[in-house]
Amino acid sequence: MKVMITGGSGRLGRELLKLFPDATAPNHKKMDISSDWNVDCFLEDTKPDLLIHTAALTSVRECEKDKKKAWQVNVEGTRNLVKACLTHCPEVYFVYISTACIFSGEQGMYTETDSPNPKNHYALTKLVGESLPTVLMKWLVIRTNFVAKEPWPYPKAFTDRYGTYLFANDVARALKEVTEEGLVGIVHIVGEKRMSMFELAKKVSPSVKPMSLKEYKGPPLTRDMSLDTLNWRKHMISEVA
DSSP: OOEEEESTTSHHHHHHHHHSTTOBOOOTTTOOTTOHHHHHHHHHHHOOSEEEEOOOOOOHHHHHHOHHHHHIIIIIHHHHHHHHHHHHOTTOEEEEEEEGGGSOSSSOOBOTTSOOOOOSHHHHHHHHHHHGGGGSSEEEEEEEOEEOSSOOSSSEEESSOEEOOEEHHHHHHHHHHHHHHTOOEEEEEOBSSOEEHHHHHHHHOTTOEEEOGGGOOSSOOOSBOOBOOSSSOOBOOOOOO
C-alpha cells in the first residue's frame, strides 16, 4: 500500500512517519499544498492508496492575523489535494486531521454527532476543511487534541482550559489502528481523562506555572476542548520517561 503524509515535519507527521516508514512525505518545497498545479503534479506521480493530511496552519494568533493565508493553506490546500485525488486516485483512503477547536468549548465532552460552532478563524478553516473530502469514495475526518511529548514551550499553562489530551505519538498509534480498521466518516481520537492544560503541561515540564484565561489577551480560545467518542475507543495518555 502506498502511503502519503502531508505535514511530515509537524508534531503528528513525525510520529506517523515512525509507524509508516515507507510513506511519501513531501516537504513544502516539493509540494506546496496551496498551489493546485504543484499538488496535481505530485499526486499524478504518487497516486497514494492512503493519504493522511496533517499539514495545516495551526497557530490561532497567526490565523487571526493573516486570515487569507490561513484560508489558503487550511481550506484551499485541502481542496487542492481532494481535487487532485479525484483526478488521479479516486479510490484513495483520504484521512483529514481536524481539531477539537471546531466546537464552541462551552460544554465539553463533545461527540461526533454534536454541532460545531467555531470561535476563531483557525477553527473555522478547519471546519470548512472537514467538508471537502466528503466527495471522495472513502474519507475519514479525525478530530483530536494533542501536543508533542517534549518540554512545554511556554512558562505558564491554563488551569481553566480543558481537553481529553493525548501526546502526538498516542494519536499516531491510534490513527494507524483506525486506518487499519478502515473506518470512514468522523471519528474522535480522545484520551480517557479530561484534564486542564496545566495538568498536561506538568507531565512534560514539572516547573511550569499556572495561569488563568483571565490573564490571556488574544483571539478567542476554545475553553473546553474535551472530546468523547461514539465511534471508537478511548486511549490512555502515554507516560513521560
